[in-house]
Amino acid sequence: xxxxxxxxxxxxxxxxxxxxxxxEQNLNHDAMYWYRQDPGQGLRLIYYSQIVNDFxxxxxxxGYSVSREKKESFPLTVTSAQKxxxxxxxxxxxxxxxxxxxxxxxGSRLTVL
Amino acid sequence: xxxIDQPTEMTATEGAIVQIxxxxxxxxxxxxxxxxxxxxxxxxxxxxxxxxxxxxxxxFSSFLSRxxxxxxxxxxxxxxxxxxxYLCAVVDSNYxxxxxxxxxxxxxx
Numbered sequence: 001x002x003x004x005x006x007x008x009x010x011x012x013x014x015x016x017x018x019x020x021x022x023x024e025q026n027l028n029h030d031a032m033y034w035y036r037q038d039p040g041q042g043l044r045l046i047y048y049s050q051i052v053n054d055f056x057x058x059x060x061x062x063g064y065s066v067s068r069e070k071k072e073s074f075p076l077t078v079t080s081a082q083k084x085x086x087x088x089x090x091x092x093x094x095x096x097x098x099x100x101x102x103x104x105x106x107g108s109r110l111t112v113l
Numbered sequence: 114x115x116x117i118d119q120p121t122e123m124t125a126t127e128g129a130i131v132q133i134x135x136x137x138x139x140x141x142x143x144x145x146x147x148x149x150x151x152x153x154x155x156x157x158x159x160x161x162x163x164x165x166x167x168x169x170x171x172x173f174s175s176f177l178s179r180x181x182x183x184x185x186x187x188x189x190x191x192x193x194x195x196x197x198x199y200l201c202a203v204v205d206s207n208y209x210x211x212x213x214x215x216x217x218x219x220x221x222x
Contacts, residue, residue: 042117042200042212043156090155099144099163100204104155 006105023091032074117213141206
């Protein structure tokens with residue numbers, strides 16, 4: 001089935017540790033995005049990539065890093081520099097020359113202990 | 114700045130009709146999306162409006178007035194499974210999505 005797979009679904013980490021969230025897609029979409037969702041707030045864009053080997057900072061990129069070595073994969077690393085990393089993280093893709101509709105993965109919930 | 118306003122929470126009765134409003138102030142406009150998100154799950158696409166008027170899709174309809182910076186999502190014949198958050202998002206002049214905080218809809222029997 002075509003879709004977006006995020007893993008892990010739940011993740012716990014200790015303060016000071018880096019953690020990497022995986023996002024894989026087989027929709028053949030060029031654009032991929034990482035959003036953060038906190039209670040009572042809209043989705044906030046962390047990073048996005050329109051093409052392989054290129055990515056751009058979103059509104060809240062500080063403390064995060066990404067790579068786009070393959071079209072299918074867009075992993076997000078939450079570094080120890082992110083002061084408040086506990087959140088729900090959503091990966092999304094969109095098709096070019098379209099309305100801009102986003103297709104979302106099921107999300108990864110990160111809790112810092 | 115850019116801003117999207119939606120009510121935080123609404124309550125409705127099973128079988129009834131509910132209208133969720135969204136007002137926006139953005140730098141340019143290139144379309145408006147409505148997504149549904151059940152708790153702990155990914156948002157799923159409901160509708161897209163770029164021209165003024167009403168778009169109907171089954172029990173769900175979405176309306177847009179660009180001159181008023183206003184949209185609403187209309188849900189008819191409410192079912193318990195419609196309990197979810199409904200997210201409004203606007204595509205601005207840079208083709209970036211600006212998201213509202215979402216409206217949590219509670220359906221009571």
